[in-house]
Amino acid sequence: MVLLKDKPEYVDLDVDFKPLPKHGHLSEKTPEFVAAEPAIAAAYDQLWALPDFVALRQAAGDADAPMPPGGPDRYREVTTELLQFPARDGHMIELKIYKSPNVFQGATLVYRMHGGGHVVGGHEIDGAENIYAATNPNIVVASVAYRLAPEFPFPTPGNDCYDGLLWCKKNAKTLGINPEKIIVAGSSAGANLAAALAIMARDDGITGIIAQVLHFPSLCHPKFFPREKYEFGSYIQNAFNCVLDILRNEAFLDAYNPNANPDHRHSPLLAASHANLPPALIQCAGVDIYRDDAFAYAEALEAEGVEVEIYGYKGVPHCFPAVIMTHPSTPVFYERYNAFLKKYATSSGKGK
DSSP: OOOOOSSOSSSOTTSOOOOOTTTGGGGSOOHHHHHHHHHHHHHHHHHHTSSSHHHHHHHHOOOOOOOOTTOOOHHHHOEEEEEEEEOTTSOEEEEEEEEOTTOBTTEEEEEEEOOSTTTSOOGGGGHHHHHHHHTSTTEEEEEEOOOOTTTSOTTHHHHHHHHHHHHHHHTHHHHTEEEEEEEEEEETHHHHHHHHHHHHHHHHTOOOEEEEEEESOOOSOTTTOOTTTSOOOHHHHTTTOSSSOHHHHHHHHHHHOTTOOOOTTTOGGGOSOOTTOOOEEEEEEEESTTHHHHHHHHHHHHHTTOOEEEEEEEEEETTHHHHSTTSTHHHHHHHHHHHHHHHHOOOSSOBO
């Protein structure tokens, strides 16, 4: 089985902990989650019983993501194609392009980084979000299959995403996008990469990122989390939740960044400045170790004048729209996502 620690290294679970005043109440599980929890736990336990991350990756696969009830018909409303671009070392990286058959020219690019702890996953781990976005004719989605740890640890995954962003801007005509209208987006580890990419683009003078979507984001290595400044209770409250527990998370962290030092490229919360970053949509789950990362980052952005929409969903686990598609909060999650995209996505031309 995938080797896990006997106890967490980066969080002390033995402290005299009580739910903290701001967000602790969000860990009270909903009845729908309680009912689904045994089946979810069994499925994840089966994956983590595999011998290593390569086996886990192969078992998870990258099959087309199912749509929640009432969601779009991905095979009628969206087309897909695969492209490749060269990373800085010449390695060819895959992009999966999602768009409406009626997409407008000069559409806004939603540049998507997938989740999976920087270790597993592919385009379709967040495929439902890609489909929802691509039904908007003002949007083209490009999902980047960055290289994965532990074979390719930090900073390679982030560098691949950065290189893909530059390639998309350079090849805007081929993609049918406006290179100055880009929304970076991701869930979980993908949100970590999206937030880091927004900071790097700002610092390097890369123009065009107009918004960021951060779902269930991991935004600071817990070893370096500024506990004196922000509430840090979710790692303890939700330490052993069935979707992503604290020991499995540390296995991801150590595979991705085995000798971690403070660095905003893996911990965007640690950036020296969060000023002049694009407006953000942040959606998080109450029964998630990353919950307080999300609220801390919203505070950091707002403190420096960045517009933020943040929503915390009570009583549900990490990435719940993909895990409990029938949960009453799932359509609300997608409605807010679509509304945010609609607010920022426009095109410069008429439909084909």
